[in-house]
Amino acid sequence: MAAAKKTTKTEKTTKKAPAKKAAAKKAGVKKAAVKKVAKVPVVTVEALARAAYLNYRRRVEQGLPGDSDGDWLEAERQLSQGE
Numbered sequence: 001m002a003a004a005k006k007t008t009k010t011e012k013t014t015k016k017a018p019a020k021k022a023a024a025k026k027a028g029v030k031k032a033a034v035k036k037v038a039k040v041p042v043v044t045v046e047a048l049a050r051a052a053y054l055n056y057r058r059r060v061e062q063g064l065p066g067d068s069d070g071d072w073l074e075a076e077r078q079l080s081q082g083e
Helices: 009-038 045-062 068-081
Strands: none
Touching: 045 068
């Protein structure tokens, strides 16, 4: 009866190895998800409105032609590029 309870060293190591690989894969997935979230810029409507207003003021002071839609689009471009 005692001989049936014994296991060999190879059986013990094969049981532990898949658990370590699965843990390593999970950790890699979590790190990739965090990197993607960090790259998304957050632009609020208030920030867009302020940038559009400043574009309007600069345009009027310099006597350049344009309209409020152009000021808004320029503000979106500036904030998306981080200027």
